[in-house]
Amino acid sequence: MKVVTQVKLVPTPAQAAALKHTLRTVNEAACWVSGVAFERGVPREYELRKHTYAELRERGLGAQAAQHVIKKVRDAYTSLHANLRAGNLGKKGSKRRIKVESKPIAFRPQAAQPYDDRCLSWQYDAQTVSIWTTAGRLKGVHFACSPNALKQLIAHRKGESDLVERDGVFYLIATCEVPEAETREPGGFIGVDLGIVNIATTSTGYRAAGRKLNRYRRRQLALRAKLQKKGTKSAKRLLRxxxxxxxxxxxxxxxxxxxxxxxxxxxxxxxxxxxxLTGIRERVRLRKPQRVALHSWAFAQLADFIVYKARRAGVPVVFVDPAYSSQQCAECGHVDRLSRVSRAVFTCRGCGVVAHADRNASRVLARRGQGAWDAGRKSHVPATSPRS
Incomplete structure (x- = not known):
């Protein structure tokens, strides 16, 4: 399983200047390569290399850096075409899609640049790295991270690392190949109901309340509107x-x-x-204040975190259809829209049971998860040969 570990670089002023100049140089080169690719109909990486490699070398890029710039551009166009095919950038003929397709991809000056082991080496004991730049090889660039992150780097780092700049601070994002634990047979399932007021409610009784976070988000929304109205350079800096x-x-x-x-x-x-919850933003129709709350919370990120932590622990995870989970009784299975008396109260109109609405929905999801797991297990059981 691939996970990423982020470390913060602590360079000297001279090293920071070299890193900054390197990122700007490689991303300017990437913009030029992107223009060439756009003019030639985005050829394959090998053909694109024939048209751009010599020029990149003349711009002062090393051999490996030039290869990574070309690959970065080609990968960006691959992702763009995948999003176009999936309709993520609008339908054919829409303004958004026409705008995307009418110009080459541009790269920010601080955009990430990949490094492999030939242009980046790690010295874990000293917590330093040796990294290629346009000013030559920088040795002894210190980095800072937590003890757990350092252990993960030592044990599992493998493949490329990305150099990126954020607000004048440099980071290395390293790829680690972490072994997965063997998935065990579960003795039941914990249902997780996601929401705005209660971020997550489980069938075992855990509830992550979102009241404090929602107040914080409302304050941030008001501050953001005030800064956007101001429009000065300092206001834009504060917005970032x-x-x-x-x-x-x-x-x-x-x-x-x-x-x-x-x-x-x-x-x-x-x-x-x-x-x-795939496509929930397109499926659900809400009032404007509710749309702001729904679009601001990262449900997909929370699900991704649960999945990768569960894979490391050997805990099976299943995704189930959430349709009518808030209207179905976890005790008798009766479905009725009127059973949801209020946001917090569920009163079944079939059996009369009263429960917390989110807790009831999480129990429904737990039962659906068990059913999905049993159905998947049965589908892999080989059919027995009929008796003669």
Missing amino acids: KQRRTESRRAKDINHRISKTIVTEAERTGRGISLED
Whole structure:
């Protein structure tokens, strides 16, 4: 299983200047390669290399750096074409799609640049790296990370690492090949109901309340509107800082919630049943204030965190259809829209049971998860030969 580990570089002023110049040089070169690819109909990587490699070398890029720039551009166009085929950038003829297809892909000056082991080496004991730049090889560039991240780097780092700059700070994002634990047979499933007021509610009783976070998001929304109205350079700088702060906070909360859920599943020997919320933003029609709340929370990120933590722990995860889970009774299975008395209260109109609405929905999802697991297991059982 591939996971990424991020470390913060702590360069000297001279080293920082060299890294900054390197990123700008390679991304300017990537923009030029992108223009060549666009003019020639985005040829394959080998053909694109024939048209651009010599020029990249003349621009001062090393052999490996030039290869990585070409590959980065080709991969960007591959992702773009995949999004176009999937309709993620609008239908054919739409303004958004025409705008995307009418010009080459551009790369920001601080965009990530991949490095392999020939242009980047790690010295874990000294916590330094040796890295290629346009000014030559920089040795002894210090990096900082947590003890757990350092252990993961030492044990599992493999493949490329990306150099990226964010607000003047340089980071290396390393790829690690972490072995997966063997998936065990679950003794039941924990259903996880996701929401806005309660971020996650499980069938075992855990509830991650979102009241504090929602208040924080409302304050940030008001501040963002005020800064956008101001429009000065300092306001734009604060907007960028605010966006990163809010993103880090949401990511940290998702990490804590996912860790709690996976730890509970591992301790009790159960699997995890998650809602399949693919395309929920397109399917659900809400009022404007509700749309802001729905679009601002990273449900997909929380699900991804649960999945990769569960895979490392050997906990099985299944995705189930969430349709009518908030209207179905976990006790008798009766489905009725009127059973959802309020946001927090569920009263079954079939058997009369009263429960917390989110807790009831999570129990429904747990039952659906068990059914999906049993159905999948039965589909892999070989058919017995009929008796003669």
